[in-house]
Amino acid sequence: MGETLSTTQVQHVARLSRLKLSDQDIQRYGQQLSSILEYVAQLQEVDVENKAPMSHPLPLHSVLREDVVEPSLSIAAVLQNAPSKAGAFFTVPKVLDISAGGG
Amino acid sequence: MPQPEYKVLIGMEIHVQLATASKMFTGAANGFNEDPNTQVDGVVLGLPGVLPVINRRAVEMAIMVGAALGCAIAAETKWDRKSYYYPDLPKNYQISQYDQPLCGAGTVMMPLPNGETKAVRIRRAHLEEDAGKLLHESGQSASLVDLNRAGTPLLEIVTEPDFSCPEEARLFGEELRQICRYLCVSQGIMQQGHMRFEPNINLHIFEDGKAYKTAITEVKNLNSFRSVERACEYEIQRQLTEFLTDRSAALQAGKSTRGWDDDKGCTTLQRSKEEAHDYRYFPDPDLVPLHVSQDWINRIKTQIPELPMARFQRYMQMELTRKEAAALLEDKAVADLFDMAVEIKQLPKRIANLMLGPAAKTANALTSERGTSVLISDLGVQASQYAKLAGMMEDGTVSASAAVTIFESLCSSTETDPMVAAEKLGLLQIRDTGATQAWVDAALANNPQAIADYKNNPKKKQASLGFLRGAVMKLSHGKADPKMVGELLEQTLEKLG
Amino acid sequence: MAEPLLTELSARELAQKIAKREIRAVDATRAFLEQIDTYDRTLHAFNEIYNDAAIAQADAVDHSLDRGENLGVLAGVPIALKDNLCTLFGHTTCSSKMLQNFCSPYDATVVTKLKAAGAIFVGKTNLDEFAMGSSTENSAFGPTHNPWNTQCVPGGSSGGSAAAVAGRLCAAALGSDTGGSIRQPAALCGIVGLKPTYGLVSRYGLVAFASSLDQIGPMTRDVRDAALMLNVIAGPDAKDSTSWPQPPPDYLRDLEKPPEKIRIGLPKEFFGDGLAAEVSNAVHAAVDFFRNHGAEIVQVSLPHTRYGIAAYYVIAPAEASSNLARYDGVHYGHRTPHASDLFDLYAASRAEGFGPEVQRRIMLGTYALSSGYYDAYYLRAQKVRQLIKDDFDGAFEKCDVIISPTTPDVAFKLGAKSSDPLAMYLCDVFTVTCNIAGIPGMSVPCGFSSTGLPIGMQMLGPVFSESNLLRLARFYELAHDWRTRKPAIAPSS
Ligand SMILES: [Mg+2]
Numbered sequence A: 001m002g003e004t005l006s007t008t009q010v011q012h013v014a015r016l017s018r019l020k021l022s023d024q025d026i027q028r029y030g031q032q033l034s035s036i037l038e039y040v041a042q043l044q045e046v047d048v049e050n051k052a053p054m055s056h057p058l059p060l061h062s063v064l065r066e067d068v069v070e071p072s073l074s075i076a077a078v079l080q081n082a083p084s085k086a087g088a089f090f091t092v093p094k095v096l097d098i099s100a101g102g103g
Numbered sequence B: 001m002p003q004p005e006y007k008v009l010i011g012m013e014i015h016v017q018l019a020t021a022s023k024m025f026t027g028a029a030n031g032f033n034e035d036p037n038t039q040v041d042g043v044v045l046g047l048p049g050v051l052p053v054i055n056r057r058a059v060e061m062a063i064m065v066g067a068a069l070g071c072a073i074a075a076e077t078k079w080d081r082k083s084y085y086y087p088d089l090p091k092n093y094q095i096s097q098y099d100q101p102l103c104g105a106g107t108v109m110m111p112l113p114n115g116e117t118k119a120v121r122i123r124r125a126h127l128e129e130d131a132g133k134l135l136h137e138s139g140q141s142a143s144l145v146d147l148n149r150a151g152t153p154l155l156e157i158v159t160e161p162d163f164s165c166p167e168e169a170r171l172f173g174e175e176l177r178q179i180c181r182y183l184c185v186s187q188g189i190m191q192q193g194h195m196r197f198e199p200n201i202n203l204h205i206f207e208d209g210k211a212y213k214t215a216i217t218e219v220k221n222l223n224s225f226r227s228v229e230r231a232c233e234y235e236i237q238r239q240l241t242e243f244l245t246d247r248s249a250a251l252q253a254g255k256s257t258r259g260w261d262d263d264k265g266c267t268t269l270q271r272s273k274e275e276a277h278d279y280r281y282f283p284d285p286d287l288v289p290l291h292v293s294q295d296w297i298n299r300i301k302t303q304i305p306e307l308p309m310a311r312f313q314r315y316m317q318m319e320l321t322r323k324e325a326a327a328l329l330e331d332k333a334v335a336d337l338f339d340m341a342v343e344i345k346q347l348p349k350r351i352a353n354l355m356l357g358p359a360a361k362t363a364n365a366l367t368s369e370r371g372t373s374v375l376i377s378d379l380g381v382q383a384s385q386y387a388k389l390a391g392m393m394e395d396g397t398v399s400a401s402a403a404v405t406i407f408e409s410l411c412s413s414t415e416t417d418p419m420v421a422a423e424k425l426g427l428l429q430i431r432d433t434g435a436t437q438a439w440v441d442a443a444l445a446n447n448p449q450a451i452a453d454y455k456n457n458p459k460k461k462q463a464s465l466g467f468l469r470g471a472v473m474k475l476s477h478g479k480a481d482p483k484m485v486g487e488l489l490e491q492t493l494e495k496l497g
Numbered sequence C: 001m002a003e004p005l006l007t008e009l010s011a012r013e014l015a016q017k018i019a020k021r022e023i024r025a026v027d028a029t030r031a032f033l034e035q036i037d038t039y040d041r042t043l044h045a046f047n048e049i050y051n052d053a054a055i056a057q058a059d060a061v062d063h064s065l066d067r068g069e070n071l072g073v074l075a076g077v078p079i080a081l082k083d084n085l086c087t088l089f090g091h092t093t094c095s096s097k098m099l100q101n102f103c104s105p106y107d108a109t110v111v112t113k114l115k116a117a118g119a120i121f122v123g124k125t126n127l128d129e130f131a132m133g134s135s136t137e138n139s140a141f142g143p144t145h146n147p148w149n150t151q152c153v154p155g156g157s158s159g160g161s162a163a164a165v166a167g168r169l170c171a172a173a174l175g176s177d178t179g180g181s182i183r184q185p186a187a188l189c190g191i192v193g194l195k196p197t198y199g200l201v202s203r204y205g206l207v208a209f210a211s212s213l214d215q216i217g218p219m220t221r222d223v224r225d226a227a228l229m230l231n232v233i234a235g236p237d238a239k240d241s242t243s244w245p246q247p248p249p250d251y252l253r254d255l256e257k258p259p260e261k262i263r264i265g266l267p268k269e270f271f272g273d274g275l276a277a278e279v280s281n282a283v284h285a286a287v288d289f290f291r292n293h294g295a296e297i298v299q300v301s302l303p304h305t306r307y308g309i310a311a312y313y314v315i316a317p318a319e320a321s322s323n324l325a326r327y328d329g330v331h332y333g334h335r336t337p338h339a340s341d342l343f344d345l346y347a348a349s350r351a352e353g354f355g356p357e358v359q360r361r362i363m364l365g366t367y368a369l370s371s372g373y374y375d376a377y378y379l380r381a382q383k384v385r386q387l388i389k390d391d392f393d394g395a396f397e398k399c400d401v402i403i404s405p406t407t408p409d410v411a412f413k414l415g416a417k418s419s420d421p422l423a424m425y426l427c428d429v430f431t432v433t434c435n436i437a438g439i440p441g442m443s444v445p446c447g448f449s450s451t452g453l454p455i456g457m458q459m460l461g462p463v464f465s466e467s468n469l470l471r472l473a474r475f476y477e478l479a480h481d482w483r484t485r486k487p488a489i490a491p492s493s
């Protein structure tokens, strides 16, 4: 575990996080994140051999709903908070790189 | 340049939209062709504070397909978030299954055109949610977001690279579509995107006793069988050419993603390995694991009908042609109707002829007239009617041409009994020996030249017999039994000595 | 002028008097609204106040009662909601510029339940942006002040709700608790705060911070009100797959029954270095009270407590980084006015919309989940999480309840810890393990410092032991007069 983040690493994480940061922000967050990670590094000293990861506090499983249609929101409610719309659509700046999606 | 010897390896990822009533994780309708953003609730829109709840039917459909593909169904499965930013993905993560898919490895048998079957290994199949749609209208400065498709249950099926040519990849796609249609988990309408294919292709090239493996390319989002085949063909040639011209590039490039341009008929690079996404998968804390009991699996398995593959083999035993069998199997309702009719009357060939002849013709005519698909099974003609009509043909009650007319009247009038229809139409064959002999005698009297040819010219013997048979049928206005006509005609000709 | 004493009544007393027609709901509501009007410019507990709507709601309650209708158990009681609970009325901002203008098209399940119980909503309270913080200073709309000393923080992230309840600006409030966000401000403001067992209260409509840790809970002036509020909000919800399917008990039923044969566990890890002497003394005095009333006091050990903060600050930011990905300026929320392409739209909208603490945690969580680091951070933290849970399971074999301080110290001055995020995180040392293990935890007032600031003790129990915790706390509360003390707030000028 590298406890001190390089500028490149912080920039990479900011990019993954979709945060547009100034060089100054990168510096400051870099220092703060490094000190937090340094603290967090103590997890490495814990013996977790044979421990299963705990994703849920309760032993719940198999929670399902029946395949029943419930009302959709009205188009007005769907677009109520839209920062930008055209007719019944949300709009975004023209997407040129159509490969950017996942799958 | 001489072409080296090479082997093609193609695997496929297929996304099948499951035809549930509601979405994967919420109650909004899972509808198609609706007005934009009308099949959207808070969960689909990814509003702050909303939570997903799993659709039981989607899970059952996935288990059904998995079982049909021979997959091992997991006793315990979980849900993971796959993160990437895109405007058609409102939460900017997709709920999917990462390391514990609902359906594990399996093998499915696929018929090949040469009559053999091929084992195709399935690596896994998992459930996830679909994204919405981003529309890029030309000339506009903005892209439009429609979330109707967002949240639709998707079954992602991944095969091993078991296809050794583009045709096999396409055939598998077609076979899978049939399976999904038979299981009623998808209508399989390709134009509506019910199924999307992503073949991955590479070559093993043999040269100087060594094998070289080209880098795998994955072609994204193909939505027709033709494009699957064409894209694979293009990639094989492209990789081969690249190997021959720039060997190190062809071998050392990492796995890459390419897009298919259907107009130009070529693929283009979208993303290389270096810029691969970091999806940051982790278990979705809003969902709990799913336990799948053997009992549940067994109950679901009882809902699996005989699959097209098995039916195909059965129809082959009935001595239908491959073409006939395939045509009947295209739609399960049609194949079911066929099976029911055959159950009543063991005359598969005659029933198939009725269904693929006059019935198919009527259905096609109605389809173009109405502009929506009308199946043979939609004509209102029952299995019992097919069975009875086939029986009437078999025992000579009606002729083949009369059967066509009778069938048409069953479709268009209120008459339901083929026998009554035949009577009303005056199409019952006359099997009276006396009456038939009279037509035979009259026909012979009118055609001395034909008699002479029959007697004296061995080359013309069969043709003149056919001509005379036709003349008899004509005199009888089609009502004479052709078999009886043939017998009496030959007897009489012999007597004429 | 309205009867000033109305605002001194507990929620339960108000509900009973309104039901009996001794008080009109409108008068009670007006009294709290006047308190808000007088003090909220000083405290800034509220992001939004519903003067007219609250009066109209109260008026409707009065009319229903006049017609002899039977209303819910909170009919006419003025309540405040933390502003990360979605409501059809007003805005739901999470104290973030990102959601400054956001209106929810649906109500959170707890809001639906409160409505059905007849509660009056006087406003939505301030919080650390997206509930990330321990002081309510990380609010895009400015900090909330502690009613006991307006120079001090109220704690966080439910600081607005805590200050509103302590300052008598509402009869009771809801908060949310991911790592102590109900209990810590309750302690620093001298009120009762209960974080229920994970899954007892539906999270549907709570704007998610860390889904596997978040719980909604009551913040009240006394323990009985906490039981009353919990009765209203607890229970299974088909919209939340993580909600516990069994119906909860009636938390008021045996509340006043003196507890018997109680074994109290004192974890040595919670009484070590860094604990203020006054806090330690107050908690020990409370423990002595229980001992004097027949409780058996046992030493227990929760050895992995020391890794609690580290595990928490991996798990919570990781989940948060994913939960907050949806705020991108596309479908709702802040959108930058100057974006040239899609990436810029995302990155600039998010950088403008989120404050520094939120950005920090998003990056921390993104890092912990990213390729190559997942196993070392997230996966490992989840394994440590299991060890922390195992510690509690072991301890609860020896005792029925664990008592500890809620916070290492009393409320600190505004700005005192702003420059050092890690120092702020360490304030959560006693509260985070409860969320990590999913068990219920309460903070109950147990004294005051020499500077007049409240001290809280934390009571932790096994899953679904809320009845027991409430009963014990009620027994303690009735023998002390902490809850009757009232902060002297300087009216806003
Ligand atoms: Mg989005």
Ligand SMILES: [Zn+2]
Residues within 6 Å of the ligand: A103, B015, B128, B156
């Ligand atoms: Zn997929």
